[in-house]
Amino acid sequence: MAQPDTVLVVDDDAQVRAMLHDYLGSHGLQVHLAADGRAARGMLADRPIDVVLLDLAMPGEDGLSLARHIRERYPCGIIMVTASANVVDRIVGLEVGADDYVTKPFDPRELLARIKSVLRRARSAPVEPTEEHGRYTPFGAYKLDVHARRLLDSAGDEVPLTSAEFSLLEVLAARPNRVLSRDQILNLTQQRDWDPYDRSVDIRVARLRRKVEVDPSNPRLIRTVRGVGYMYVPTALGMGKQPA
Numbered sequence: 001m002a003q004p005d006t007v008l009v010v011d012d013d014a015q016v017r018a019m020l021h022d023y024l025g026s027h028g029l030q031v032h033l034a035a036d037g038r039a040a041r042g043m044l045a046d047r048p049i050d051v052v053l054l055d056l057a058m059p060g061e062d063g064l065s066l067a068r069h070i071r072e073r074y075p076c077g078i079i080m081v082t083a084s085a086n087v088v089d090r091i092v093g094l095e096v097g098a099d100d101y102v103t104k105p106f107d108p109r110e111l112l113a114r115i116k117s118v119l120r121r122a123r124s125a126p127v128e129p130t131e132e133h134g135r136y137t138p139f140g141a142y143k144l145d146v147h148a149r150r151l152l153d154s155a156g157d158e159v160p161l162t163s164a165e166f167s168l169l170e171v172l173a174a175r176p177n178r179v180l181s182r183d184q185i186l187n188l189t190q191q192r193d194w195d196p197y198d199r200s201v202d203i204r205v206a207r208l209r210r211k212v213e214v215d216p217s218n219p220r221l222i223r224t225v226r227g228v229g230y231m232y233v234p235t236a237l238g239m240g241k242q243p244a
Contacts, residue, residue: 004030005119006048010040010066011055011081020053023108029115037061041069049076051115056082056093064096071097077118077163081106094203099164121163121189138234139173140221142212146170151212159211164189168204172222172232181229205230 007029009020017033024031032049034040037060043049052070056063067078080093080101090101099118102111136152137144142159143152149166151159161169167189171180180188182201209216223231 004028005050005115006030006032007115008032008034008040008043008049008052008076010034010037010052010058010063012036012058013055016055020108020111024112024115027112037066037069040066044070044074044076049074051077051079051118053079053081053111053115054098056080064092067093067096067098071162072160075163077115077121079111079114079118091199091203094200095207097162097207099162118163121167137170137173139169139232140212140234144169144173161208161211165204165208165211168201169208172230176232176234179225179228179231185229201230 005028007024009017009024009031011017011020012035014035017035021031021033032043032047034043036058040052040054044052054063054067054070063080063082067080070076070078077100078098080090080098081104082090082093082101083104093101099121100114102114137146139151141154144150144166145152149163151161151166151169153159168185171185171188185201205222206216209219209222212221213219221233223233225231
């Protein structure tokens with residue numbers, strides 16, 4: 001029998017924790033609870049977690065600091081939960097590696113849908129590899145392990161990526177020399193819950209460039225087509241960061 005997906009709710013509000021424990025648990029998820037960053041760190045170190053629901057405003061360690069800690073160490077999805085509708089909060093959350101965000105007060109049904117979306121993206125079918133490259137798809141000086149959903153550098157070491165970043169990289173690698181609009185990227189990465197007119201796609205591209213480009217301010221692999229979108233340019237093959 002398959003193990004249920006696990007969710008860690010990190011929120012200092014006991015009523016929110018209890019409500020989410022009951023609601024998400026009734027929909028087949030295994031729910032763990034933490035009231036602060038310290039408790040969350042302990043749970044993450046002790047057991048596998050698929051998705052973290054992370055409140056931004058908590059006493060002690062705030063959600064952004066904890067998100068950085070999680071992203072550097074664990075492959076789980078992160079959904080930021082904030083009481084602020086300020087777009088800056090959402091942008092900062094995405095920049096530190098969150099996969100999605102919701103604002104309080106939220107409808108539990110919407111939150112459940114977003115959790116399922118993050119889980120689905122993490123397990124989505126990879127791009128079919130060609131015979132020439134077997135299980136790997138080249139991307140500049142890197143290789144995408146399309147079965148394990150990993151990006152490897154020229155030394156074979158893994159480059160840490162979020163699920164959303166890998167999905168974006170996968171979409172670009174499968175469509176070389178083709179300009180993709182932000183809306184097309186949202187459709188192809190199955191992330192229609194993002195607003196194509198906000199900065200979500202741009203933030204993801206910027207994060208990828210910092211990881212794969214020699215000079216992120218002068219990108220060679222992921223080019224910007226002004227007024228249209230982005231394009232992967234495989235003629236830059238061999239370009240990209242080299243392992244330290």
